[in-house]
Amino acid sequence: MNTIEQAQQLKTIADMLERTRYNIRSNSIFYLIWGWLVLLSVLIEYILLTQFNSPYHFMVWIISMPLAGVSSSLAGRKHRLKQKHTTLMDTVMKFLWIGITMGIFFSLAFSNVIGWTHSYVLIILFYGIGTFVSGGVLKFKPLTIGGILSIVLSFVIAFIPDLHKSFENVLLLLALSVTMSYLIPGYMLRSKVSLDV
Amino acid sequence: MFEPLDPLLHNQLRLQIMSLLIGIENAEFGFLLDETGSTRGNLSVQLNKLKEAGYIEIEKGYKGNYPNTKCSISAVGRNAFSAYFEALKSYKP
Numbered sequence: 001m002n003t004i005e006q007a008q009q010l011k012t013i014a015d016m017l018e019r020t021r022y023n024i025r026s027n028s029i030f031y032l033i034w035g036w037l038v039l040l041s042v043l044i045e046y047i048l049l050t051q052f053n054s055p056y057h058f059m060v061w062i063i064s065m066p067l068a069g070v071s072s073s074l075a076g077r078k079h080r081l082k083q084k085h086t087t088l089m090d091t092v093m094k095f096l097w098i099g100i101t102m103g104i105f106f107s108l109a110f111s112n113v114i115g116w117t118h119s120y121v122l123i124i125l126f127y128g129i130g131t132f133v134s135g136g137v138l139k140f141k142p143l144t145i146g147g148i149l150s151i152v153l154s155f156v157i158a159f160i161p162d163l164h165k166s167f168e169n170v171l172l173l174l175a176l177s178v179t180m181s182y183l184i185p186g187y188m189l190r191s192k193v194s195l196d197v
Numbered sequence: 198m199f200e201p202l203d204p205l206l207h208n209q210l211r212l213q214i215m216s217l218l219i220g221i222e223n224a225e226f227g228f229l230l231d232e233t234g235s236t237r238g239n240l241s242v243q244l245n246k247l248k249e250a251g252y253i254e255i256e257k258g259y260k261g262n263y264p265n266t267k268c269s270i271s272a273v274g275r276n277a278f279s280a281y282f283e284a285l286k287s288y289k290p
Binding site: 010088 | 207209213216219227228231232261282285
């Protein structure tokens, strides 16, 4: 085997590896779906609570969360039909967010036991962890920063009594958190021309 | 001292296939076809050779309503690729 042939074989390996990079832009749709639906739900709940003093303020979640679930499943199905290969990162992201979603549903399901405020603290903590881990493994700083801010926010709400005594404040902070960790990174991901891992 | 090179991997198309599969969980036949620039017939033949050697696994199923073939690298294939890559480096001038 000569040097040229050896270099050719190494180049083939490098070229092929380059073609299997994970395209993180494909994730942006999921951040935008969940980001907008959570933000709208929070704002609607806030209005129901403060303007109408409705005891059924939480009902908005019963509509919006299944809607987010169905929308992201449809987006995922469309993505899978287009995608012709699966990377390890796809699998990592899939299981991470399935786990986070289970945690969020658990927090909502037990809200009558732990109270709405603590339930929302857990939700902010869960998706903060999700975006922090995603940002770390995908090497995308806006997600990492958004995740850290949400985790910090969940601690702030949990440990500052003046904040967590007012559920309206918690709702506004949840809106802030979802904007920082879903919407801003989601739009930044979308605007990237080429951002692969 | 030059290490012996695995003859099964010392073929341009088979090396392309293995290099594509080494970094991912699985790939569809269409993906391998697009990325290698091979013909369907030649790709099928080379995939079968790799499968017979136990280097890859081929799973036939459906995607939507259409037949779909997925390929993934096996543990044997991963070791063989790693050994080939190390042997290749021993040929460095």
